[in-house]
Amino acid sequence: MLERLRRIRSDGEKSATLLSDIPVGAMLGSVPRSVGFGVRSYVRSLRAERRNYPDMPTVFPTPGLVSAAFLDELVVAFMSTGRLSPAPADAIRIRDEVAEAVGKFRAEAFLDDPTLFHPEPPPLTDPVVRGKLYGTIGYEQLAFDSGYTPWPGIPGATRWQAAGANQRVWAYVLRHPGKPRPWLVNLHGFGMGRPSDLAAFRSARLHRDFGINVMHVVLPMHGPRKASRTQDAPFVSFDYLGNVHGLAQAVWDVRRAIGWARHQGATAVGVHGLSLGAYVAALLAGVEDLDCVVVGVPSVDMAWVMSHHVPDDVEREVRAAGLLGAEAEAVHRVVSPLAVTPRVPVERRFVYAGLADRMATPQQAYRLWKHWEEPSVCWYRGSHIGAMWNRQSRRFVDDALTSSGIGRRNAW
Structure with a gap:
């Protein structure tokens, strides 16, 4: 029991740290994205014959399902902080390395x-x-x-x-x-x-x-x-x-x-x-x-x-550096x-x-x-x-x- 309580406390501290590392804007942005998922899911469930992936079932967006999607969005926001925001100098280096590698x-x-x-x-x-x-x-x-x-x-x-x-x-x-x-x-x-x-x-x-x-x-x-x-x-x-x-x-x-x-x-x-x-x-x-x-x-x-x-605030820069096009697909093909x-x-x-x-x-x-x-x-x-x-x-x-x-x- 003590071991279990220690794990619960540790998990809680990790969750608090995770949330504190997410910028407020990114955290707030998770809300409309989750709601948007719910709306799109609802529309797809009504238009089964017009789906892009007809072999994949639709899902009706219950409150519990939208809440689960929101937690996913929070994790994405945390992972995107820093990891998916390269500095301009790094973006240029990466572009040159990718061209050489391809x-x-x-x-x-x-x-x-x-x-x-x-x-x-x-x-x-x-x-x-x-x-x-x-x-x-x-x-x-x-x-x-x-x-x-x-x-x-x-x-x-x-x-x-x-x-x-x-x-x-x-x-x-x-x-x-x-x-x-x-x-x-x-x-x-x-x-x-x-x-x-x-x-x-x-x-x-x-x-x-x-x-x-x-x-x-x-x-x-x-x-x-x-x-x-x-x-x-x-x-x-x-x-x-x-x-x-x-x-x-x-x-x-x-x-x-x-x-x-x-x-x-x-x-x-x-x-x-x-x-x-x-x-x-x-x-x-x-x-x-x-x-x-x-x-x-x-x-x-x-x-x-x-x-x-990619975070919205850096997408234009990384796209301008050529990091979201055909070269990105080519270097990852291997x-x-x-x-x-x-x-x-x-x-x-x-x-x-x-x-x-x-x-x-x-x-x-x-x-x-x-x-x-x-x-x-x-x-x-x-x-x-x-x-x-x-x-x-x-x-x-x-x-x-x-x-x-x-x-x-x-x-x-």
Whole structure:
């Protein structure tokens, strides 16, 4: 009980800090955007035959749903503060780096075949493993050197590699002793990457009831890998080469962790990604042989994310600097899930998305769903930040693991 109270107090303090960091104008702007979402949803529900996405269901905007959308808008406002507001000098630097990088990518044929940008990493055989405890959850903490090195000649590589803490990879593991079992790799969302993810993903329940081993790999610049404030290596921002290096390293690191799981005797490997982790999982499905891939509330177009969430007061400047056009799409193509063909069979691809999602928006999931040849999909009534607590999405993930053979309730 004391541990629970400490967590509640900590979460409250974090929420207060988050709200205090949001400019008043951005916070107030969340209100009309949420109301606008409600109005548009209501109109779409009345004009089903004229929808832009006829395969995606409409949702009637109840007060609870609009409130959930408002919370999404608040988080977007917080994330946009600073991260999506580059200084004029930085905007010019980014523009020049993007032009140089696109030329390099084109010369190396990475734009024609983005899988060439993601070489197979060396095997991981000797991570440091220590027993840890999070609340009542006992887990193993893995640590190993990433070994990721950007391609020669790509701008921003030196800046990215200078973030020393990021070169050490961490993973949180729940393993059963005895005979080999299936493994599920969970990939967290933006701002996560701590042992608390074990609880957020319900990993202890899956580990116990489904009889599987579960591993959480910390993505670059998250959790204990987060760079200090004195290090300039942003990830998921207008510093586009940081996005490219971050996503490329994420795929590299997760592939090494999966290789280690297979070395431990994994009988099958599935990947479940949420939000940013869903982006990585969808990209990973195009370069790695997996037995199952589940993506939740995904964004799959990084250039769209920047354009959609750029603050109104800086949009003109970043557009004038050429950061919202074709070059932005081109530089992100080498790390785009929409530019690679999934190697996972269509019957083992799964997508779920919230119809009130104001961060990724369900249209992003729709694009991936179409690109993936319309696999099993769950359109739940809810927002982005509510994905992990929504009963419908939780049940969908359980069914996905069962139908793909990753786990079966009480099978062990």
